[in-house]
Amino acid sequence: MPISDSSEWRGWLDRIAGADTVLERLADPADPLARAEVHRLLFAALATGYQTAFADPDHPDFVPSVSSILNTVGVNPDFIYGAARIDGKGQYRLSGTRGDGVFVFLDLVAGGLGPMEDLGPSVGMIDLDTCTLGPDGAFDILLGGERPDGHDGDWFPLDPRAITIGLRHAYYDWGAGRDLRIAIERVDRPVGSAPIPVAEINRRLDRLAAFVERYATFALSYGQQQREQGFVNTLAYDDWAGRGGVAGQHYYQGIFRLARGEAMILETPLPDQVRYWNVQLNDPLWNTIDWINHQSSLNAAQARLDSDGRFRAVIALDDPGIPNWLDPAGRSEGSLMLRWTGASSRPEPVLKIVPAADIRSHLPPDTPFVTPQQRDETIRVRRRGAQWRRRW
Secondary structure, X not given: OOOOOOHHHXXXXXXXXXXXXXXXXXXXXXXXXXHHHHHHHHHHHHHHHHHHHOOOXXXXXXXXXXXOOXXXXXXXXXXXXXXXXXXXXXXXXXXXXXXXXXXEEXXXXXXXXXXXXXXXXXXXXXXXXXXXXXXXXXXXXXXXXXXXXXXXXXXXXXXXXXXXXXXXXXXXXXXXXXXXXXXXEEOOOOOOOOOOOHHHHHHHHHHHHHHHHHXXXXXXXXXXXXXXXXXXXXXXXXXXXXXXXXXXXXXXEEEEEXXXXXXXXXXXXXXXXXXXXXXXEEOOOOOEOOOOOOOOEEEOOOXXXXXXXXXXXXXXXXXXXXXXXXXXXXXXXXXXXXXXXXXOOOOOOEEEEEEHHHHHHHOOOOOOOOOHHHHHHHHHXXXXXXHHOOOO
16 A cells, blocks of 8 residues: 555656647657657657756756757757756856867756746857867856956856756767866855755656646647648748757758658758858657768768859768768658858758659769768768767
């Protein structure tokens, strides 16, 4: 016999079980594979939600709630993510070494994607390259409160609405060079904690149980809205401001849908100046297609530009034997996203459906051939580099 009342436990299980109403958001709710993948997404939502459900603004830590395993909501293969819960009225210290990545962004947000927050706007952004860095990339930054007397180091005010710091550090050459090292600590209160009261544990578990449906709805709404708006084999512009995107990034996104024997060519010029760019494929549930075992994404270091300076890539079910193949891992439908970060302009990519057998006639004649052996080695290099990175 249970020693105590188990109504809370049954209530949480019932709430999680009710999350399968999101199946109605599928293009075909009767598709058994799609249904199974939604159920998998619900478990992933529970896993990613737990990582921040008990985050404490008095004892913050950057938690990687998305990764190569929890590859939900369009996680970028080139980014390592983290989220720390803060109190906008508090004071914090950030310290560590920058590493060799393309950039390190800290987005101060009046909200978040975790179970304890609602979506909210960015209320500040820190680009680590604008801060004081030592010879080895060391940094020591104070956030919030008043600038301490005599402090000549980096200090940033905190908007009192801020409750989350979203961390992104980007890498072109996976596994090469040094990763970011970062620590966050609250400095206006002593270190120390007490057991979490029962009522607070229950409140957070209530939010976590509800988060499963909320997170899955957020994920499935992405494709649902694009279908309803007709963005199939065409792209729409977005900046994702206040919804998890990085301030100053330009996104192009849409659904790719291939009939038997078809392929898609993506073509775009590049901005005159751009700090970072990539293109990636996601499945219909907005999970990033397995980028470790498939070339489902390309960035500026991985991609080959054509002799006219333009970027062309091909989405095809079978390997077309070209460098810029975007492999959908057996899926004839999914979503496509391209982003420009720190760009002088935002060129709009053009999509074209062509017969898969005629791909090369639509590409520059000097497009190299990639043999199966070369492709296998490319994927092996990709696999090693992805695993050498700090992912969680």
